[in-house]
Amino acid sequence: MASAIPTFTKIGKVIRLNKHGCTNRPFYHIVVQKTKDNFDGPVIEQVGSYDAMPNSQNEKLVAVNFERVQYWLAQGAGMSNPVAQLLGLSGFLPNHPQTLIQSWKNRREPPRERKLQPIKGIAPPLDNPKI
Amino acid sequence: MATFQSVSSVLQPVKMATRAAMFTFSKFRYFPILKHGVAKFSVSSNLLNASALEPGYSRDPGEVFFKENVQTLLERLTGRDCDKVFHNRKLGERLEPPKYELLTQAEVDHVMAEMEVKLKRKLQMPPLLKERDPIKKIYSFNPELQGFDDSKYVFINISQGITNRNREVVVRDPNGVLREASWEERQRMCQIYFPVPGRKINVPKMFEEGNIQSCLDRDEFEFVLDRACAQFDPDDPEYISVTRKTYDFVDENTKYTSLRPTRHFGPMVLHLVLSKKMDNLLFHFINSKDIDAAANLVRLFHTVADDTSPTEVDEFQLIENYIQGPALKKPALELAWQSFLEIEKQRREVHSQQNNASN
Numbered sequence: 001m002a003s004a005i006p007t008f009t010k011i012g013k014v015i016r017l018n019k020h021g022c023t024n025r026p027f028y029h030i031v032v033q034k035t036k037d038n039f040d041g042p043v044i045e046q047v048g049s050y051d052a053m054p055n056s057q058n059e060k061l062v063a064v065n066f067e068r069v070q071y072w073l074a075q076g077a078g079m080s081n082p083v084a085q086l087l088g089l090s091g092f093l094p095n096h097p098q099t100l101i102q103s104w105k106n107r108r109e110p111p112r113e114r115k116l117q118p119i120k121g122i123a124p125p126l127d128n129p130k131i
Numbered sequence: 132m133a134t135f136q137s138v139s140s141v142l143q144p145v146k147m148a149t150r151a152a153m154f155t156f157s158k159f160r161y162f163p164i165l166k167h168g169v170a171k172f173s174v175s176s177n178l179l180n181a182s183a184l185e186p187g188y189s190r191d192p193g194e195v196f197f198k199e200n201v202q203t204l205l206e207r208l209t210g211r212d213c214d215k216v217f218h219n220r221k222l223g224e225r226l227e228p229p230k231y232e233l234l235t236q237a238e239v240d241h242v243m244a245e246m247e248v249k250l251k252r253k254l255q256m257p258p259l260l261k262e263r264d265p266i267k268k269i270y271s272f273n274p275e276l277q278g279f280d281d282s283k284y285v286f287i288n289i290s291q292g293i294t295n296r297n298r299e300v301v302v303r304d305p306n307g308v309l310r311e312a313s314w315e316e317r318q319r320m321c322q323i324y325f326p327v328p329g330r331k332i333n334v335p336k337m338f339e340e341g342n343i344q345s346c347l348d349r350d351e352f353e354f355v356l357d358r359a360c361a362q363f364d365p366d367d368p369e370y371i372s373v374t375r376k377t378y379d380f381v382d383e384n385t386k387y388t389s390l391r392p393t394r395h396f397g398p399m400v401l402h403l404v405l406s407k408k409m410d411n412l413l414f415h416f417i418n419s420k421d422i423d424a425a426a427n428l429v430r431l432f433h434t435v436a437d438d439t440s441p442t443e444v445d446e447f448q449l450i451e452n453y454i455q456g457p458a459l460k461k462p463a464l465e466l467a468w469q470s471f472l473e474i475e476k477q478r479r480e481v482h483s484q485q486n487n488a489s490n
Contacts (some may be wrong), residue, residue: 048289054282059302059316063324066299067290089279089303090286091270099279106278 011035015072016080017050018043026052030064030083032072047072050086062086188405192259195435196401202256204431205397208424209254212392213246216253256397259405263366268311276307285312287320295321314367329361338362338373347380356395378402382411400428404435410460413453417467420474422446429453447472 013032018039021027030048033041048064055061064087073079079087081098088096195201219226234242288299300312300320312320322332336342337358346355355377363370378399381390390396403409409428416425426446432453433439454464 058282059285060280060282061320061323062284062286063289064286065289065291067288086284089276089284089309091301091303091309095273095276100275103276103279 013044013072013075013077014080015047015069015077015083017082028052030086032068032077035078045072062090064090064092066092189407190405190435191261192401192405193261195405196259196398198434200434200440201401201431204427204434205256205400206254207427208400208431209256209394209396210392210424211250211254213250215392216250254394256394257360258365259398259401260366260371262368262371263314263364266311266313266317270301270309270311273307273309276303277305279305281305285316285320287324289324295325318364318367327361329358331362334369335362338369343373343376347377350386350389352377352381352386352390353393353395356390356393374398375402379408382408385411385415387412387415400431401435404428404432407459410458410464413450413458414460414464414467417450417464417471420471422450425450432457 012035014035015030015032017028018031018033019026019028028050029043029046030050031046032044034044037043045068047068048062050063051061053060069087069092081096084093085096085099087093088099283305284303286299286301286303298317298321300317301309302312302316303309319332322330335358337346337355343355356374359370359373359377363373374395381387381399382403387396390399400409400412403412409432413425413428416422416428423446426449429449430440436457450468454461454468458464
C-alpha cells in the first residue's frame with residue numbers, strides 16, 4: 001500500500017515537516033502545503049506536530065490528526081520522507097524502508113554522538129540510554 | 132417549597148448518567164458519569180479485580196454507586212446548604228462582593244430555578260470506582276527497527292470528536308515494540324494536547340505520601356479532594372488511594388462537618404459503608420440529633436449490604452434495630468442512643484407542657 005502513495009511529488013500538495021523552534025531546539029509542524037511554497041509561507045492546514053527533542057521521560061512526542069491525514073492522502077497529497085517514516089513508526093502506515101535501513105546502519109555502527117554540554121544551573125545533560 | 136420539589140424530581144441523576152456529558156467548571160473538573168464504562172468493569176472473576184476488595188470493600192463500588200436509590204440516599208445525606216456550597220473559594224481569582232437586586236416573585240422563582248441547576252452541578256458526586264486494570268495491548272513487534280532511535284516515540288491522535296478516554300495513544304519503544312500507551316503516559320499526553328483546567332501534566336508533589344498527611348493535619352480536606360478530582364480520573368489507583376486516605380482520616384478524627392455540604396460527602400459515606408466503618412458517622416449524627424440523616428445512613432447500609440430496603444417506617448425503630456443488630460461499635464452507639472431518647476422525651480414533655488400552658 002505504501003508503494004501506491006508517492007512519498008515525494010514535484011507538484012501539488014504535500015504533507016511534510018516545517019521546522020519551527022529556534023537554534024539547537026528544533027520543533028516541527030506536520031503541515032499540508034503546496035510543494036512550491038516556502039516553509040514559512042502559506043500553509044493549507046496544520047495536521048500535527050513533532051517534537052524532535054526527547055523530554056525528561058526520554059520520549060519524542062508526535063501529535064497527528066490521522067483523520068485529516070487520511071483525507072489529504074485521499075485527495076492525492078504526497079508525503080515527504082520524514083513524515084512517511086513517522087507515520088510508519090506510529091503504525092498508521094507500514095514501516096518505511098528508510099527506517100529499516102537507518103536502524104541497520106545504526107546497529108552496525110553507532111551514530112556519532114554530539115557533545116552536548118549541560119547549561120549550568122538550568123538543565124541536566126540528556127540521559128542517552130543505549131539499547 | 133413545592134417548586135423545589137418539582138425541579139429536583141426533573142433533574143434525576145439517571146438522566147445525567149445517560150447523557151455522559153463532560154462538565155468543566157473553572158478550575159475544578161466534574162466527572163462524566165461513566166455509566167457504560169462501568170458495565171465493562173462489573174462482573175469478572177479476574178484476579179486483578181481483587182485489588183478493590185483488598186482494603187475491605189464488601190462489594191464492587193462501581194456497581195453500587197450508580198444505583199438510583201443509592202444516589203437519592205447519598206443526595207439526601209449531603210443536604211443542600213446553599214451558603215456553604217457557593218462559598219467563595221480562594222483560587223487566586225478576583226472575589227466580587229455580593230449583588231443585591233430588587234425582583235418580582237416570578238423573577239425570584241426564575242433565579243431560584245437557575246440556582247437549583249447550579250447547585251446540582253456543584254453537588255455532582257465524583258464516582259466511587261474500582262481500580263482500573265493496566266493497559267497491556269501490543270500492536271506489533273518489529274525487532275528489525277531496533278537502533279532507529281534511543282528514545283521512545285509517543286503518538287497521539289488529535290482528531291476532533293473523540294473523547295480523551297477513547298483517544299488513540301501509542302508508543303514505539305526503542306526495541307521495536309508498538310504498544311498502547313500506559314495510563315500514565317496517556318493521561319500526560321492528553322493533558323499536553325487537550326489541557327483540562329486545574330490539572331497538571333506531572334502529578335503534583337502534594338499527592339505524595341508525607342505531603343498529603345501534612346495537608347490533612349491542617350484540616351484541608353475539601354482542597355485535597357477537589358484537587359484529586361481535578362488531577363485524576365476516578366478509577367486511577369492514585370485517586371483511589373488519595374481519597375481513601377482522606378476519607379479514613381476524616382472518619383478517624385470525626386471531622387465530618389467540613390465535608391458535609393460538599394460533593395465529596397456522598398462518596399465518603401459510601402466508602403465508609405462499604406468498608407464497614409459507618410458507626411462513627413452514625414454516632415456523630417445521633418449526637419448532633421440529626422435523625423433523618425441517621426435513618427438515611429441505616430437505609431443505605433441495608434441497600435448496600437443486601438439490596439433490601441428495610442420495612443420499618445418509623446425512623447427510631449430503624450436505627451434501634453441497626454444498633455441492636457449489625458452495628459460494630461455497640462456500646463458507644465447504645466449509650467448515645469439512650470441519651471438521645473431521654474433528651475427527646477424531655478423535649479416532648481416540655482413541649483406538651485408549653486402547649487397546655489398556652490391553651
